[in-house]
Amino acid sequence: MKVTIVGGGFGGVKAALELAKNQKNHVTLISDKPDFQYYPALYGTATGRSHLQSWVPLGKIFADRPNVDVIIDAVIKIDPATKTLTASSNRTYKYNLLIMALGTVTTYFGIKGLDTYAYGIKSAEEIRDLKQHLYHAMFEERSMEKQYVIVGAGPTGVELASAMKAYIERLRVDYRLPKKNVRITLIEAAPRVLPRMTEATSRKVERRLNKLGVHVMTNQKVEEQTADTLVVSGKPIKSHTVIWTSGVANSPFYQANAEHFVFAKNGKIVVDEHLRALKDVHVIGDNAFTPYSGLAQTALHDAIFVAHNLERKQVGKKRKLYSAKLPPVVVPVGENWAVFEWHKLRLSGWTAALLRTLADMIGYSDILPLGQALGVWRAQKVKEDDYFPPTVNKIP
C-alpha cells in the first residue's frame, strides 16, 4: 500500500511510523520543516532549557525505516480529481491514499500591533526571536524590563509564565545586571486561568502562580500593542516584551483550497466516521473537527486509528468507526509542581509533576526508539545557551 502523508508533527509522524511497521507499505512523508516539533516542551526551551527536548530531526526518526521517504516541502494545493498535491517548490506529488496533519498557525484575531511587536513560542524562529530580544536588551543595552507580559492563560501561557521569573533572574545574574523588581504579568480574557479545566484547578493554579511571583489579570482583553505599550481593557501596560500564547487557527492550507473541504464553525475540517474529508483523503489531529482536537494525544490517537483502518481495508477487513478519546491534561506550574485532570481524577503538586515527566517520556517514546527517547527526555533538565539554540539556525 502506498500512502502519502503531509505534516511531520504528532499526527503525521505517528501515522508514518505505524504504517512503516508493515514492510509491504511505502510511505512518503512531506513536511515543510526538517524537524518534528515537540510542542509541550517549547516553553522549557524558551526559558533556557535545552533545544534538544523540542526538535527531533525527521531523518533521525525514520533512519531505520527504509520504507519511509521524507521530503521537505510545503504543500499549498490539492487537486482531488487528479490526486495531485502541489508544493511551494512548484513540484507536484501524486497520491494514492493521503493523510493530512498540518497543525495550526498563530492568530492575533486582528488585534492591532500584535503581529509586529508580540513574541511567540510556537516555532523555532519565534523562540529565537524572543531570546535574541532578551539577549539584546540584557547584554547589549544592559537593561531589563520592569514588566514581562504573557497573554493567554491556557496551558502554554501558564507553563511559560511560571518558568519566566526564574529564567529572567538567571539571565540577570549571568549578565551581571543589578537586581531589579521584575514583574511577570499573565493576562487572560476569560474569568479564570486554564478556563478549559475545572474551577477548583484554576483556583489552585492561580494561587501557585501568585506564589511564584506571577501577577494574574483575568477578564482582561488585549486591544492593541505598540512598541512599548500593551493596551488591555482600555488601560496601558508598559512593556517591550509581550509574549502571545492566546490564539491558534487551522492551517491556512484549507482556506486556500476551500472548494474541496467542509468547514466547521471553528475553521476545522469536517470528517466522516473514518476521519475522511474526501475520497482517499484523511484529515487528522488539530486539523480535524473532532471532540478533543487540539491535543497531541488526539493527534496520536487519530494517526493510529487511520493507519490501522487503512491496513484493515487493504486486507479486506471491515473498517472501524472513529471514537474520540478524552486525553489526560497535565500542566506544569513551576518546578516540581503541576495539575492533572482526567475524567474525575484530579491531582496537583509533585505527584502531578511526576505524571507529566512520565507523560513526556511516553510522548518521546511514541516517536523514537527507547534509547533515543530517553536521551531527549533527559535533555529537559539541561540548561543551555540563553541566546538561541544553535540547530535552530539550520531551519530554513
Ligand SMILES: Cc1cc2nc3c(=O)[nH]c(=O)nc-3n(C[C@H](O)[C@H](O)[C@H](O)COP(=O)(O)OP(=O)(O)OC[C@H]3O[C@@H](n4cnc5c(N)ncnc54)[C@H](O)[C@@H]3O)c2cc1C
Ligand atoms: C506551545 C504549545 C504547547 C502545547 N502543549 C501541549 C501539551 O502539553 N499537551 C498536548 O496534548 N498538546 C499540546 N499542544 C498541542 C499539540 O502540540 C497539538 O495538538 C499537536 O501538535 C497536533 O498534532 P498535528 O499532527 O495535528 O499537528 P503538528 O504537530 O502541529 O504538526 C503539523 C506539521 O505539519 C507541518 N506543516 C504545516 N503546514 C505544512 C504544509 N503546508 N506542507 C507541509 N507540511 C506542513 C508542520 O511543520 C508540522 O510538522 C501544544 C501546542 C502548542 C503550540
